[in-house]
Amino acid sequence: MLRIYKWHSELRGIGRFFYSHKPTAPKKDIGPRRVFKVYRFEGIASRKEPTIQSYDLDISTCGKMLLDAMIKIKDMDPTFSFRRSCREGICGSCAVNLQGRNCLACITLIPESKVITLYPIPHMYVMRDLIVDMAHFFKGYSSIRPYIIRKTQGPIGQFQYAQSIRDNLKMIGLYECVLCSCCATACPSYWWNGRRFLGPASLLHAYRWIIDSRDEDTEKRINDLRDDFKAFRCHTIMNCSLDCPKGLHPAQAIAKLKLLISGIQKKENSDLDPLKYAAAGDWTQKCKIK
DSSP states (O other): OHHHHHHHHHHHHHHHHHHHSOOOOOOOOOOSEEEEEEEEOOOGGGTOOOEEEEEEEEGGGSOSBHHHHHHHHHHHOTTOOOOOOOSSSSSOTTEEEETTEEEEGGGSBOOSOSEEEEEOOSSSOEEETTEEOOHHHHHHHHHTOOSOOOSSOOSTTSSOOOOOHHHHHTTTTTTTOOOOOTTGGGOHHHHHSTTTOOOHHHHHHHHHHHSOTTOOOHHHHHHHTOSTTTTTTOOOOOHHHHHOTTOOOHHHHHHHHHHHHTTSSOOOOOSSOTTTTTTTTOHHHHTTOO
8 A cells, every 4th residue: 555655646746747847948049249238428527428338249259257248348448437356256346237137247147138238336426337436335334333342452463352153153144245235226215315324235234243242332333223214214125135146135134133223132142252262351461461
């Protein structure tokens, strides 16, 4: 009986496979040639209107990533401007809007589309072509004080602040942010309230420093965010998590941050004294200071 039941189960599994998997249409070979429709703007000083310029490019002559195509376009037209640096998705410099979605050009494949649209990231002042003014974005980031603040601090650089593995695991998915602003510029709340709403990237980092077991300025950090706009203008639209090129979840971090700001949750106590390896906190002895 058991053998018959097993045989019937296998048949049902085979049936589900054939009936649930629809045949996929064969991929069309669109060839290596692409038409890039690129946003061009010479800057405010030029007093010229922005335009869309088309470039016919054979992508078989360059690498597979969007940044490779952009560099090839610049070889064709030296006046084309954009930011780039690391080419490894670490610096966040090459953020652009590709086919209506924000991305990092260096880690994004060239789309399988005949016509490709390329714009600067939205709702930012354009300085030239795909280069935007990041000053306002970094001003908001700087306001959260993105560094460890200690009340009991010895000579800087003389010893480490210890942290348990469990406390460190809490920050996974937070410290990987490269500040490319893809999430912030995809957020409608940031578009509407950009002057006072800090935006997803800054709030993600604010949460990262608040929950850091080595930081001793938790109360002031939370009090600084008790504002109708700074954090609570997030309406959980989720564009930030959809557009993050590093696969992070800023919306989740903001939701947890709101619980801390509202007092519903409290910061957990650290598992390990950060000064454990600084001669039990006596840095004068550790650093041989008289």
